Structure formats: C-alpha cells, structure tokens
Amino acid sequence: MVSELQQRMQDSFREHVDEEYIMDCMRCGFCLPACPTYLATNQDETHSPRGRIALMKAMRDGDVVWDGSVADAFDMCLGCRACEPACPAGVQYGALIEETRVAIQHAKPQGMKEKVMRKTAFDGLFADQNKMATTIKLVQFYQKSGLQTVTRKIGFLNLFPPFMKEMEGVLPAIEKKKERVSSLKPKTTKVAFFTGCLMDTLFQETNRKTIKLLEWLGAEVIIPREQQCCGALHGHSGELEKGLRNAKINVDAFDSNEFDYIVNNAGGCGAFLSEYEKHLQENSKYAEKANQFSQKLIDISSLFIKLGMNARLKEMRSEDVAIVTYQDSCHLRNVNKIFLEPRSLLMDAPGFEYKELIDAGSCCGSAGIYNLLQPEMARRILI
C-alpha cells in the first residue's frame, strides 16, 4: 500500500520536477568528480548529481519510497552547481534541484518546511572520518553554497514569480533591522555598511557578524536606511536601466561626509558597486556623487586589514586545529583584483593553518569572507 505521504510526494514530484530535464541525464558520471558532496562523502553516489537526478526520477516513477534518506540526499545538495559545467549533456541541474525543493516543500507536512531549506549539508558530512581532508573541502563548499548560489537562485526565480513566493515562504525569519549602531567609545573610523539585498535577508547572520567584527576593530558602523539592492542582478540579466535606477538611489543614500568608507561584504555586489562611477559618468547630476561613492568603496577584507585586523588576529594565539583554504569569489578576484587580502587574514587567524587551493580562482565560489566570519563552523567540522 502506498502511504498518503508517498502518494503526495510522488504527485508533487510529477507536478513540479520537469521530466524532460531529468531525461537529459545520460548517467555518464562526468559530473561526479566536480561534486563537493560526492567527494566529501568518499564517493557516495547518493550524494552525487547523477544519484540525485536518479532519485528525482525514482520519486516521479514511484521507484523509491520517500523517507529520511531520500530527503537527505536532496538536502545535502549545496546547490553550488559545480556539476553543470562538468556535464557535457547540458543537464540543467540547478533548475532540477530548485524544482525538487519546491516539490518537497509542497508535499511535506507543515512545520517541516523550514527545516528543508535550512538544513545544511554538514550534518551528513560530519560522519566522514577523513576529517582533515574534508575540512578543506567543506570550507570551500561553504563558500560555494553562499551568495553565488542564491544570486543564481534569485535570477532563476525572477523568471518564475510563483517560485519566488514559494522560496520566500521558507526563508528564515528576518531579524528586526538594526538601523544604526553607535558605540559609546569615540570611534576613529566611520564606515557605512552596504547590506546588499540578499545578504540582508538570507545572510543576515553574516552581516551581523561583519558589523560586529568592524566594531571590534574600533570602527563605527552606519547602515544608511535608504539603500537598495546594488542592481547587479538587473545589470547582469540585461536590464541595466533598472540596475542604474538602484545605483542612483544608492549613491544618494550614501552621499554623506559623515563616513570614511563604504564597505560591502559580497564580491558580486562589490564589483557592480565599483562600476557605478563608470555607468553614471555621463550623468551630470550623479557623476560627481558616484565618483565619491566609488572612492570610498572598499571590500571587507581590505577594510579589515586597514583597521589592523592582522595584528589583532596574531595576538590571539592558539594551536592550529584546522586547515583552511580560500576560494576566490570570481567577481572579487577578477573584477576588483582582491587576491592577497583575504588570504593574509586567514593566514594570521589563530587556530588555522592556511593552505592554498589548487585552482582557487577557477570556479567562482562567492561570499569569500564567509569562513572568516564563521570560525565556529570551521571548528565544528573538526569535532
């Protein structure tokens, strides 16, 4: 007898997960070596793109019974889409996993929804014995699972407004916005913080920690209220006009002599923000302001360094308990030419041994500062 949940799941997979996309997969296995979860689980096919696609098909066809192990296989996927460029058959894996998540979310009993979205891959990965090797990979995933994915997700979702709603429905509850952080001690450096639309919602925790770190380094952090999404998403999807509208709003929002720097902590945004000047240079009203904006703009690693973070980190001696590496955000590295800064911070951070990753710049893992902001996570992986 097919249980009610099973039936619901199957129906939902049939409704939401595109059979044609699934059929594109010829099961050649070329994607396996590209998939971080496959490698970190010591080659568990269940946690590979090919395995997940087979599970999607099996859910549709009723060949597998929905249970925790099936849910896990999908949850563990980081959505990093490293499998896509590796796939010669052009399987649109990103779309498939999105659809799968929607399918699951629809059919899952209420109350479980949030769990589906939030559950991190790491739960399952901890089990691996080969911890040191895994750590390197994990930190790398962590970055991969960050902004870039979400940016793509949103790009994708923009095309399908109903999906967007679905996704938003399961986003973590947003903390009350902290508008202005003032500190009791007089501060020397004043920093205006660019929150970024995604960073502000999905990665609020990251923003909070970024601000905390800035304050710890003695800066005063201001979050201009009127700011908007940087506009990169529009710009990259061929709607530069709309992107420039945001640019103007932001230039206005940050137009103040009050602060010394405008900082952002997402490579993708940073690249577009740094191009405001270029895009607005013909505009008599905004050219000067945009120039000011760009002058003050700085990426988070560089600012941390300017605020003397290296020395502070060095003071905090502790034995190396983990190996960390850094994978460049493509935009940060390729557009803004930030290369040494994040590395130098990681090298000085206590408790880690830094090792350069082969091909660190080849695939764009965004949210490069993430591992720095999440030392507990990096440590937890070791336990």
Added chain:
Amino acid sequence: MNDEMIQSFVRIVGKENIKYSKAQLLAYSYDATANFQSKPDLVISPKNTEEIVEIVKLCSKEHIPIISRGSGTNLAAGTVPTQGGVVLLFNRMNEMIELDEENLTITVQPGMITLDLSTYVEANGLFYPPDPSSMKISTIGGNVSENSGGLRGLKYGVTKDYVRALTVVLPNGSVLKTGGKLAKDVAGYDLTSLLVGSEGTLGIITEITLKLIPLPVYKKTGIAYFNSLEDAARTVSSIIANKIIPVTLEFMDRGTIGAVEDFMNIGLPRDAEAMLLMEQDGDVELVQKDIQKMIEIAVAEGATSTSIAASPEEADVLKTGRRVALSALARKRPTTILEDATVPRSEIAKMVRAIQEIAIKHDVQISTFGHAGDGNLHPTCLTDVRNKEEMIRVEHALAEIFEVAIQLGGTITGEHGVGEMKAPYLEWKLGESGINLMKQIKQSIDPLNIMNPGKIFAKETKTRLVIHNG
C-alpha cells in the same frame, strides 16, 4: 536482506562502510547504460583483500550475488544488480601501492581513478597510455575488467597490453596472484589475460600491476575534413599503408560534428561529411614529419580542408571536441544508446555507410564517431526509452548493425564489454563452441554463479538476423 545477514557483513567491514538506505540502494541501481535499472540489497566498501575474502566466503555460503563496481560508467549494464545481491565498491581501495621505476611498473588498488594514475605517472616522466574518454571518472579496476580502450589505442594498444599482474579473490574465497613485474612469463596458462575483460564475472580484482613506458617528449595534432566518408576511410588506410602508426586517428561523422559544434562552438564545419583527428607523438623530428605526411595524404585523398594545431592548447580543444562527442550527441534526444561495433580497419567506410542506411531503413537517428585507426566505431542511437514503438525500431537497427559488423569480419563490441546488454548477441560473434567453452570456464571458476550473474552469458541468444546487403 534480513538484519542478521546485514550484521554479518557489518562485522566484516564495520557499519560505516555499509550502505542500505532506500536512497543508497537506488543510487547503486544503475550505471551509464540506458534502460537498465535494478536495486542491490546492500552496498559494501571493503578496505582490503582480506575483507573481500571474508565477504566472498559469506556470499558463497549464502549464494548472494556480488557485483563489483568501479565508478559505474560502463555502457553495457555491467554493474546493474539485475539479480540483487551486494555491490562491492572500491572507494576505500583507491591508493597507489608502488611505482617501480626500475621495472617500469606501477601497482595500484582497483579504485584508483584512471586520470589520477595517468597524471601521477606523467609527473614522474612515465606514461600509461590507455585513455578511455571516461578516464576522468573511470577506475582502473573498471578499465581492467572491461579491457577498456581509448584514443591512443592504435599505436599503444588497450588496457590488456599494460596489465602485468593481478591479485584476485576467486569465488571460493581463495586469493590468486597472476603474473608479475615481468616482461616475459610463460609459466602456464595466461590467467592475467583471462581475467582482463572478465567484467567481474570470475573474481574480484584487488590489486593491479601495470606496465609503464617512457613519456613521449613531443606530440602534434592535425585535423582534416572530407566531403565523403569514403575519402576519409581511404585516408585512414593510406596512412597505415604509408607505414605511419599515429597515436590517434579518430573519426566523426556529420551528425557528430554538428552536435559537438553545438556544444563547444569551436568552429567545426557543419557541412563536412567526415572529420579525422590525427595525432602523433615521439621525437620532435619524427612527429613533425609524420603529421605533415598525414596531412598530405588526407589532401591527396580529397580532404576539403586541413589544419595542424599551432599550440598544445589548440590541440586540446580539438581533442576535447572528440572526447565529448558522445555527450554532445546525448543533448539531442532524451536517451542515448552507444554501441561499439568494430570492424577491420579496411572496412570502415562500408560499415559507416551501412549504419547510415540502417538508420534510414528503421527511421532512427544514429550518428557515428570512433577510433577509425583501429576500426572501433561508436554508432550512437539517439532516441527516447519512453517511446516503446521507437525502441523496437532501435533494437532492430542495433541488431542489424551487429550483424553487418560480424559479416565484415568484426565484432559486437570493441571496448565497452558485453555486460547484460549485449549478452544476447554474444553467440553471434563466438559461435556455439565459443560460448560453450566460455560457459565451462565460468562454471569451473564460479560454480555457484555468484560473480556478477547475468552478465556476459545470456539466458537466451537472440535469433540471428538475415540481412541482404546492397
């Protein structure tokens, strides 16, 4: 499989090395072969030969099928557990054991990825030539068990030409060591050769010693396009007749060229009927001379345009084009069925022509590429398994292709193996006495039929087709 039985396996390898969740059993129910799927009862990752001996003894006692599985990239349903049983993985047996630079051998565990091995030996100035297109993900154990070929087969041969010694756990649990780091060895039957290409049906390979050769210092790649298949085929024959043995002499037909171009956008001419990719390696002088000569021959035989890659990067682009041929074709339709009918080199044009006619006759879409130098073609059928009526036509077309290949003095599979998929056609090639001898061999080594049952030997042979060519 009942809990008690699972516990017995847990006692051998530890519970973290056993998989049997619903998702896991599904994830090991398929390989790269279209239209075959069946779940195992258990998936086990042993650590060494000793653990495998224990596993085999238990399976033999309980009559449980054992399906050895590398990366599951074979194209003959060789790792689909169609009779259930335990899937053995080698993900914990993927180490290099020894590189012996005096004897020019490398000894590895079967789970090592082919590309890792190749990269490793090349870093040491040595060379392991067999390079299946899947080398980035295939395992050495899989390569040995399928006797895989690759793009360099014409000059350097295939996997079997490099296997020097094997450690194998036989179905009765005994450990057999064949061969050695020897260039010569005629002590008894050549058991190494018997095991190479045995597709997991005779035993479990746990250690492999491979022959290496010095890394060629230089290589060069050229390309030629033709307006007719015959011109391309004549070029192949003429190159060999001129006593040039290139490393690579690869062929793509029009359909394949178009698909690759769609995928890679590297400027291949879509209107060409055929393309030949040629590569030579060795000493600088010889390579230059050979590649020049091959291009001259191509032009003389009617090539419409030719070029020589100016840089290794350019050569890589061309070679990648050929490597991705199958996958690029796969984009065209939901299901891809890749065959590897092989004929004597001299019959290539006839074979490709026949394939095209068969495709038209049965109204199916087939593009062909392959290793022209060694007559190993890959007619690739683009179809949709969900369309039952079309699948019947596909089956007829493929059967006809096998038949024509055999009539031309060829075989039903040149490098992919028989597995379960081609088992019903094996007798066409071997004849009754061939099949019977093989059955006797299998019976004496694996009397309980626990080693990858259902593979190579079919319950029933397909009735042979009667084809009148012309």
